[in-house]
Amino acid sequence: MSMPVQLTARTRWLAFSVLSAMQLMIVIDISIVTVALHSIQRDLGFEQAHLAWVTNAYTVGFGGSLLLSGRLGDLVGRKRMFVAGLSVFTLFSALGGVSQNQGMLIAMRFFQGVGAAMAYAVVMGIIFTLFQDPREVGKAMGAAGFVQAAGAAIGILLGAFLTQGINWHWVFFINVPIGVAAGVLAVKVVPADKGMGFGSGIDIAGAVLATAGMMLGVYTIATVGDYGWQSGHTFGFGLGALALLVGFVLRQTKAPVPLMPLTLFRSRNLTGGNLAHMLLVAATISFNILVALYLQQVVGYSPIKAGLAFLPLALCAAVASLTLSHRLNAKFGLRTVLLASLVVMAAGLLLAARLPVHPDYAVDLLPVVVLLGAGGGLAMPAVMMLSMSVTSPQDAGLASGLAGTSGTVGDSIGIATMTAIAASHATTLLARGQSLPEAMTGGYRLSFGIGAGVLAVAFVLGLLILRTPQQPMGGPPPSDPAAELAGAESIPI
Numbered sequence: 001m002s003m004p005v006q007l008t009a010r011t012r013w014l015a016f017s018v019l020s021a022m023q024l025m026i027v028i029d030i031s032i033v034t035v036a037l038h039s040i041q042r043d044l045g046f047e048q049a050h051l052a053w054v055t056n057a058y059t060v061g062f063g064g065s066l067l068l069s070g071r072l073g074d075l076v077g078r079k080r081m082f083v084a085g086l087s088v089f090t091l092f093s094a095l096g097g098v099s100q101n102q103g104m105l106i107a108m109r110f111f112q113g114v115g116a117a118m119a120y121a122v123v124m125g126i127i128f129t130l131f132q133d134p135r136e137v138g139k140a141m142g143a144a145g146f147v148q149a150a151g152a153a154i155g156i157l158l159g160a161f162l163t164q165g166i167n168w169h170w171v172f173f174i175n176v177p178i179g180v181a182a183g184v185l186a187v188k189v190v191p192a193d194k195g196m197g198f199g200s201g202i203d204i205a206g207a208v209l210a211t212a213g214m215m216l217g218v219y220t221i222a223t224v225g226d227y228g229w230q231s232g233h234t235f236g237f238g239l240g241a242l243a244l245l246v247g248f249v250l251r252q253t254k255a256p257v258p259l260m261p262l263t264l265f266r267s268r269n270l271t272g273g274n275l276a277h278m279l280l281v282a283a284t285i286s287f288n289i290l291v292a293l294y295l296q297q298v299v300g301y302s303p304i305k306a307g308l309a310f311l312p313l314a315l316c317a318a319v320a321s322l323t324l325s326h327r328l329n330a331k332f333g334l335r336t337v338l339l340a341s342l343v344v345m346a347a348g349l350l351l352a353a354r355l356p357v358h359p360d361y362a363v364d365l366l367p368v369v370v371l372l373g374a375g376g377g378l379a380m381p382a383v384m385m386l387s388m389s390v391t392s393p394q395d396a397g398l399a400s401g402l403a404g405t406s407g408t409v410g411d412s413i414g415i416a417t418m419t420a421i422a423a424s425h426a427t428t429l430l431a432r433g434q435s436l437p438e439a440m441t442g443g444y445r446l447s448f449g450i451g452a453g454v455l456a457v458a459f460v461l462g463l464l465i466l467r468t469p470q471q472p473m474g475g476p477p478p479s480d481p482a483a484e485l486a487g488a489e490s491i492p493i
Contacts, residue, residue: 012130015189016140019123021182022086024147024154025175026116029093030058030411031155034289035303036168043168044102056223057106061113063408064215066121068207070402071259073122077193082126083186085118090179097172120404124388126190138326138381145381146321154314156292157307164303206251206259213244214405221412224420260402269334270399272465273386274406276338279458280379281410283451284345286418287352287372290444291365298357298437312366313373320377329382333468338382339459345375346455353449357437386466414451422447 033040033055041051073081092112099105127144131137162170220237227233252258265271288310295306328337348371359365387403426443430436 011189012136014185015191016127016130016143018182018185018190019082019126020143020147021178022082022119022186023123023144025178025182026062026089026120027147028155028158029112029116029175030055030062031288032159032162032171032174033058034292035156035159035307036163036171039163039168040105044099044105046102052223052226053106054109056219057109058113058116059408059412060215060218061110062117062120063113063218063405063412064211065114065117066404066408067214067260067402068211069118069121070125070399070404071207072118073125078122078126079186079190079192081122082119082190083183085115085120085122086179086183086186088112088115089119090176090183091115093172093175093179097169097176117404124384124403125399128388129191129193134330135326137385138329139322141329141381141385142321142323142325144384145325145379146318146377154310156288156310157314160303160307203251203255203257203259206248206255209244209248209251210259213241213248216244217241218408218412221409221416224416229420264399264402267389268465268467269386269389270402272462273383273389274402275465276342276458276462277383277387277403278406278410278413279454279461280342280345280383281407282414282417283349283454283458284372284376285411285414286447287349287451289415290418290422290447291352294355294441294444298440299359309361309365310369313369313376316370316373317377320374321381322377325378325381328378329385334382334386335462335466335468338379338386338466339462341375341379341382342455342459342462343375344371345379346452346459348372348375349448349452349455353445353452355441355445355448357441418447418451421450 037051037054040046040054046054069081069085089112092108092115096105096108096112099108124144127140128137131140158174159171162168162174216237220234220241223237224234248259249262252260252262291309292306295301295309296303301309325337332340348368351371352368355364355368384403387406388399422440422443424443425446426439429439429442434442
């Protein structure tokens, strides 16, 4: 792969802004639709059992395509893959907005997710080729971490304003002008890379196994709420997904040009970073959804007022990720910052596990969103940099796709598990004679407490697996092959 073109500081940061805008749009799109589901159900006549597919279809397309998209970006060029994915995402966002029936909307959401994966999978790989100065890398990763930490909260707030102020169609239409502008700018300012090409071959069988296994796995997790963990549906499809993924791993040990070289996982930081990322997301992703439900269904907030309740979370994530993260990472190391932020977020969830039926926002909820915002703003830059710990520029797209995949798997597991736990416990409390608001609040509390436990597991795994890199993070690899291999344990490109 060709070395990145030397760019001016202004061009690098403009390119980074385009990449971040796309990242934010994709992260927001996962949560923005949640607020609009009631209006979509009313207008298109969805049955309650099928309504979840408005979000599940996007998740299946997104999560199932990330790994393959990341590797294709390495082969055809990451800029080409980014622009192509941005185009697909924007097109199907527009088509989703004009959907007139259930089938069309669900299909558009699936292809919207595929387009999002095509672009999202290569974003981190491109970012790491834009900057050579470790301080610039730290600032860029802080901004990218803000997108990850605050995107869901921003999505809920934006979705409330669009749905209540205009109509649900605009949760899709909003992507179109942003996508078009980002596409035009991306063509002009994102540096082109040649890619490895298909001359050395591509593992088609591995691609089929990985994509089918991931899509089936995400589908299985996403439908747990409908069928239950012990149902034949969940067991059968889960076993099928596991068989496909095991077949993929076996294929990688024999393929002449593997889609995902298993030697990547020799890096303790790449392996530990992805595990921590998956558990972090699984523990916290459902918080936004469950608290939005709690505020509207138990406390009686309007959608816009519930969205505004998340504003301190986004502000704290901005301060932590944009102004503090790169300094703390440079001073204390990525491992230390990540472990400390996991403790902060666990404390936030433990406070959420004590939410009352009649809360005082300033006393009961504000400390929770502050802790989760600040912790997330520090955790995300660190965990993303650790997850990009590769030794070869040819693997940057794959590592980026793998990091996105670990987050999506955590997202699917977290939403399916935590919402199911909350609903099941609420049903049990109702049967014991509690009122509906008390039972619902009890279900949410249990879910938040379990989320804190998941973060504790992430802390222990991080403590055991992760290592503090011995050299600055980021920038293109050195031109000397011997230097490229030095310290290969955990230095990203």
